[in-house]
Amino acid sequence: MPARKFVNSDIPDFSQQAHIDKVGVEERVSRFQKRSIKNESKLQGLKMILNMIDLTTLEGKDTPGKVKQMCYKAAHLHDAHPGLPTVAAVCVYPAMVATAKKAVEGSDVKVASVSTAFPSGQAPRKVKLDDTKFAVDNGADEIDMVISRGKFLEGDYNFVFDEIAAIKEACGNARLKVILETGELVTLDNVRRASDIALYAGADFIKTSTGKIQPAATMQVTYTMLEAIRDYKLKTGIQVGMKPAGGISNSKLALHYLVMVKETLGEEWLTNEWFRFGASSLANDVLMQILKTETGVYQSSDYFSID
């Protein structure tokens, strides 16, 4: 999937935006969790989830060895059980992109790199651009940038918009995911506004969180962002992806997210080109659920590789 072209037209006034009905969102979200999913659909859903995961390691203590190990896991989720897909991508720091790129060579796994002084985003624009270019030059297929939450909360929406647009330009052919860090945006109104800014500024994906701040992804926040994506598609005809990240660690919750995507955006989004899960521990839980569904026996994490 090539990165979208930047379209600079019909940009709305971001300060004039409808309020989000928080109670309504909660009500709607709670319904997604009550759908009955039969075994066969569940199995299909679980495999789809595996294929949508961005397997992530974003620690200060990351080493090339750790990254290689994770990349191996990304392409060989559970070799004891043939017929499983790979994950969508691995997500690493810019310094690890070259290592990761080499490690996933020959598989369908993409390399995503966080950038723009992740996770705080507190750096001059020049540094952020260099950070991004470094990752792209090293072969990153996707860039996960963070927005300047401080500027956003100050109301300096132009700054945030221009910054995203500038990073988008630096990305070249790499697809850009814009992290809103919704845990710092406080209200759903802000989440919706930040989503709109990112969408109009050229994001290929919008993403909830860095995973470093609590709360990370919640269904309420993701739903608000999905609605922004839907409205943007209706208005401009451009399809943008969604990536909830952080805090989604079990299969059941991930299935609820799939239900939400299907019922909010439609089946077009149910591929890893348009929907991702940012997670590190989700993959093993999904694997255990798949084996449980197929064998009827509850599984133990002792028999699944850690990374």
Added chain:
Amino acid sequence: MDRLKVLKTYKIYIGGKFPRTESGRYYTPTSGKGEALGNICLSSRKDVRNAVVAARKALGDWSERAAFNRSQILYRIAEMLEGRKEQFTEELVFQGLNAKQAKNEVELSIDRLIYYAGWCDKYQQILGSVNPVASSHFNFSNSEPMGVVGIITEGGTSLLSLVSLIAPVIAGGNTCVVLASEEKPLCAVTFAEVLHSSDVPGGVVNILTGQRNELIKPLAEHMDVNAIANDTRDKEVTLMLEESSVGNLKRIRSYDLNWEKYESQHLHLISDFQEVKTTWHPIENIGGASSTY
């Protein structure tokens, strides 16, 4: 005027909490005289799953506690049980024992806890060893807890068989999922309340009530259960347990002991749920015979 009786709701015990069964089903066992004992949770395999998850989660903290601390906590359970003697005696009588038998069973249960409390910081020395080897290694073996242990109690005694198996299992640093007696479940649930108020961390002991036939299989097949203590005294059940547990080669220990006897409390019940770890530690030749000093 007679006061309206407040009947107790018997719930299950998972992860330090008292949920109702996720299945929402109940059954009503009766006493020997045909009186209803209460509405008891008919747990499902999903409750087994939840209990195993809770037990696994609790294992790290429990097995790494100082042996002395585990001993203190077991002693504390005994203290709490002592304080609630009357309640247990009443329940046992309600379930069909006479007053003397009931009193005896409660007292034996308390003593059994004290017995295993004493073992907590001693069994490792007794079970461990330094082994002679023909190379420059210091070679020693010590015991480590197996992990999550399933405990299936027998129908006959309600409290004593429960305590006689839980105590050695947790004294050895394991966590457990207990299937209470199907016919006489009252004391098991009340014992959970004792555990809850005696410093035992949530998840170390999880207690489920319900039909044995329904719950044994998911427990025996569960890949995250490391061993099973079987007190059913039923050949068919024992055979089924051994067959279903091959997936992860669980250790199955089946007992046929009279728990009322003093001989039924033993170090072996602790070592039944221990793995032996042997360490080869390379050293210079330290034998005195070859010393040139």
